[in-house]
Amino acid sequence: MIKILIIDDTEDKIFRIKSVIVNNCNIPESNIDVAKSINSGRKLLCDNDYDLLLLDLVLPLQDNEEPDREESPKFIDEIHTNERINLPNQIIGLTQYDESYSELKKRFEDKMWYLVKYEQSKNDWITMLQNKIIHLRKNKESLLKSILDESKHNIGIICALPEEFIQFKKAFNKIEWEKVNNTECLFDLYSGKINTGYGNSLKIIAGCVGRPGVSATSVFAATLYNIFKVDHLFMTGFCAGFESDDIALGDIIVADSIQDYSAGKIKDDETGNLKLLKELQQIPANYELTTKINTFISDGNNIAKINTALRNVNLINERNNVKALLGPTICGPFVVTSETLIKELKDGSRKLKSLDMEGFGLYLTSHFLNKKCLWIKSIADFANSNKGDEYHNMCSYASASFLYNFIKESF
Incomplete structure (x- = not known):
C-alpha cells in the first residue's frame, strides 16, 4: 500500500x-x-x-x-x-x-x-x-x-555440514548455481533451475547450515519458507542407522516420521546403567510426499540410476548397491557412539531406521508453518564404537543423488 x-x-x-x-x-x-x-x-x-x-x-x-x-x-x-x-x-x-x-x-x-x-x-x-x-x-x-x-523458489534444500553440501553440489552438477544476494538472509545460499521429466522448470535454492543441531536447522528452514517462499523443503546428508538385517551402510533412509528423544528424563537404573524415560514427540512426514517417495522407490530403475551415479564418481564398486527405505527416524542433540543408548532408543520403537541431530527441527518447523518437507539421508555408521567418517562422502552423495532423481521424476 x-x-x-x-x-x-x-x-x-x-x-x-x-x-x-x-x-x-x-x-x-x-x-x-x-x-x-x-x-x-x-x-x-x-x-x-x-x-x-x-x-x-x-x-x-x-x-x-x-x-x-x-x-x-x-x-x-x-x-x-x-x-x-x-x-x-x-x-x-x-x-x-x-x-x-x-x-x-x-x-x-x-x-x-x-x-x-x-x-x-x-x-x-x-x-x-x-x-x-x-x-x-x-x-x-x-x-x-x-x-x-x-525471491520465490519451488524447492529448497538444506545440508547441515559443509562436507555434505560439497557432495550435494556434485550430485546436482548439472545445475548452474548462482549465489543469492538477499539482505534479509544471513546464510550463504545458491539458486538454480532444474527441468523435470514432466516438462516443468523449477527454481531451486540450496544452502549449508554450517553446524549440526535442531535449532540451527529450524532457523534455516524458517528462512527458506518465509523469505524464499519454497513449496517443498528437503534435507540430505549422512546419518547413523539402527543395525538390522534389512539395513546396510550406505542405504538411503527417507523419514516417514521423526521423533525427538531429547524430551524426557535420563537416569541410572538399579544396576547403574543409563535409563532413558522418553516423552515421545513424533511428527509425521507430509503424506503427499511420502506417497510420491513410495512410487519412486518401487521403480527399480530409479535406484539403479543412483547406484550408477555412485559408481561413476568411484564411491561404490561394481559388487555393492545401495537401497532406499521409507521409515521412522529419531533425533537428538548428541553425536551417539553408545550401544546402550541405541538399545534404549530401539526398545522404545522397534521400527526405527536411523538417527540424526537435525531432522526434528526440519519437521517441527514445517509442521508449525503447515509446509511440506522430507528428510533424506544415508547411513554412514551404526552409532557404536566403530563409528568413523569413511562413509561420509558416499552417503552425502547418495542421498543428494536420490533427491536429484526424485525431483526429476516426480515434479
Missing part, C-alpha cells in the same frame, strides 16, 4: 483531499501524514519514505504562522536538491491561487512533477488526483509482486 504526505495549511482543503484519497482510492487514513508548514514537512520528508507528496504552493515557514510567498518557492527547489530529504516517487502541487499556478507551472514541469489547479467548486482536480493515486498504487503492487516472484 502506498504512503502519502500532504503539506498544506488549510484545514478544509486537507479534509477534502483526505476524503478523496480514503473514499475514492481505498487508501487507509493511517497511510496519510499531514504537515502544515515548510519545517514540519521537511522533517517528515527526512524521516520517512513517501510514494506521493501533495504540496500546497504557498506555505508558512512554521506551524501556526502566516503563509510565506518567498519561502515556498525555495522549498520546492530544496525538495529536489536536499540530499537529506527522501524524494517521493511522485509530487503533485495543488494550489488555489491563480498567480502561484502561473508562476510555478514551469518549475514543476522541469522536475517532471505535476501541478493541479485546486478549485473548491469544481471536480477536475479530484479526477486527476484519483487517477494518479490509483495508477501509483497499481504500479507499486506490481513492483512488489515482481520482487516476490524473484
Whole structure:
C-alpha cells in the first residue's frame, strides 16, 4: 500500500483531499501524514519514505504562522536538491491561487512533477488526483509482486555440514548455481533451475547450515519458507542407522516420521546403567510426499540410476548397491557412539531406521508453518564404537543423488 504526505495549511482543503484519497482510492487514513508548514514537512520528508507528496504552493515557514510567498518557492527547489530529504516517487502541487499556478507551472514541469489547479467548486482536480493515486498504487503492487516472484523458489534444500553440501553440489552438477544476494538472509545460499521429466522448470535454492543441531536447522528452514517462499523443503546428508538385517551402510533412509528423544528424563537404573524415560514427540512426514517417495522407490530403475551415479564418481564398486527405505527416524542433540543408548532408543520403537541431530527441527518447523518437507539421508555408521567418517562422502552423495532423481521424476 502506498504512503502519502500532504503539506498544506488549510484545514478544509486537507479534509477534502483526505476524503478523496480514503473514499475514492481505498487508501487507509493511517497511510496519510499531514504537515502544515515548510519545517514540519521537511522533517517528515527526512524521516520517512513517501510514494506521493501533495504540496500546497504557498506555505508558512512554521506551524501556526502566516503563509510565506518567498519561502515556498525555495522549498520546492530544496525538495529536489536536499540530499537529506527522501524524494517521493511522485509530487503533485495543488494550489488555489491563480498567480502561484502561473508562476510555478514551469518549475514543476522541469522536475517532471505535476501541478493541479485546486478549485473548491469544481471536480477536475479530484479526477486527476484519483487517477494518479490509483495508477501509483497499481504500479507499486506490481513492483512488489515482481520482487516476490524473484525471491520465490519451488524447492529448497538444506545440508547441515559443509562436507555434505560439497557432495550435494556434485550430485546436482548439472545445475548452474548462482549465489543469492538477499539482505534479509544471513546464510550463504545458491539458486538454480532444474527441468523435470514432466516438462516443468523449477527454481531451486540450496544452502549449508554450517553446524549440526535442531535449532540451527529450524532457523534455516524458517528462512527458506518465509523469505524464499519454497513449496517443498528437503534435507540430505549422512546419518547413523539402527543395525538390522534389512539395513546396510550406505542405504538411503527417507523419514516417514521423526521423533525427538531429547524430551524426557535420563537416569541410572538399579544396576547403574543409563535409563532413558522418553516423552515421545513424533511428527509425521507430509503424506503427499511420502506417497510420491513410495512410487519412486518401487521403480527399480530409479535406484539403479543412483547406484550408477555412485559408481561413476568411484564411491561404490561394481559388487555393492545401495537401497532406499521409507521409515521412522529419531533425533537428538548428541553425536551417539553408545550401544546402550541405541538399545534404549530401539526398545522404545522397534521400527526405527536411523538417527540424526537435525531432522526434528526440519519437521517441527514445517509442521508449525503447515509446509511440506522430507528428510533424506544415508547411513554412514551404526552409532557404536566403530563409528568413523569413511562413509561420509558416499552417503552425502547418495542421498543428494536420490533427491536429484526424485525431483526429476516426480515434479
